[in-house]
Amino acid sequence: MDEILETIIAEYGPLSSEALVDVKEVGQIREVAKGDILVREGEYSYELFYVVQGGARAYYLKEGKTITDWFAFENDFISSIISFFLQVPSQHYIEILEDTTFMVLQLQDIEALCDKHHDFERLCRLSAIKTMIQLQQRIVSLQFKSSKERYDSLLEKYPQIELRAPLGDIASYLGITQETLSRIRNPKNGI
Secondary structure, X not given: OHHHHHHHHHHHOOOOHHHHHHHHHXXXXXXXXXXXXXXXXXXXXXXXXXXXXXXXXXXXXXXOEEEEEEEEOOOOEEOOHHHHHHOOOOOOEEEEEEEEEEEEEEHHHHHHHHHHOHHHHHHHHHHHHXXXXXXXXXXXXXXXXXXXXXXXXXXXXXXXXXXXXXXXXXXXXXXXXXXXXXXXXXXXXXX
C-alpha cells in the first residue's frame, strides 16, 4: 500500500502523515481476473478503482454491441462515474482486460477523508480535474480529429494498448470500424 500511495502522491501532490494513515485504514487492495466484470449496467457503484497493475475498460451495451468509452491502465482511476457521483444505477459496464490489481476506495470513505483532510480533498480535486481534461480531449478528438490522428493520440497515451486490449474495443473507443482500424495500422493495405 505504501508504494501505491507514493505513486499517487507523485502524480497529485503530497498527503500528510495523518491522511496517509487514514487512507491505509480504509483502502483495500483487490485482485481481479481478466474477463471479470466490476460493474454492470443497472447496478449501483460506490467504489473508485485505482489501477496498480493491469487494465480495464468501461463500455455501454447497445443493441447487442459494446461501445467502449474509457480505458484505464496503471496509475489511472476508473469508476462508473455517473453511478458513483450521483448514486444512480450505472449506465455502463467495467470489464477487466487483464489480471488486474486495484486499490479500492468506497465513496463514503472518500467523503470522510475529504471532510477530515484538506490535502486529501485537494488530491481528489486534482484527480477529478485530470479526468475532466481527459474527457474534454476525447470529445475534441472525436469531433475534430481524423481517425488516424485519434489512433496516434491513443498510442501516445497508451503505447502498448494493442497488446493489452482487443482491437475491436480499440476501434470502438476511436469511433471507427475494426476494418478502418486495420487500414490505419497497415497503410500499405490501403487507406
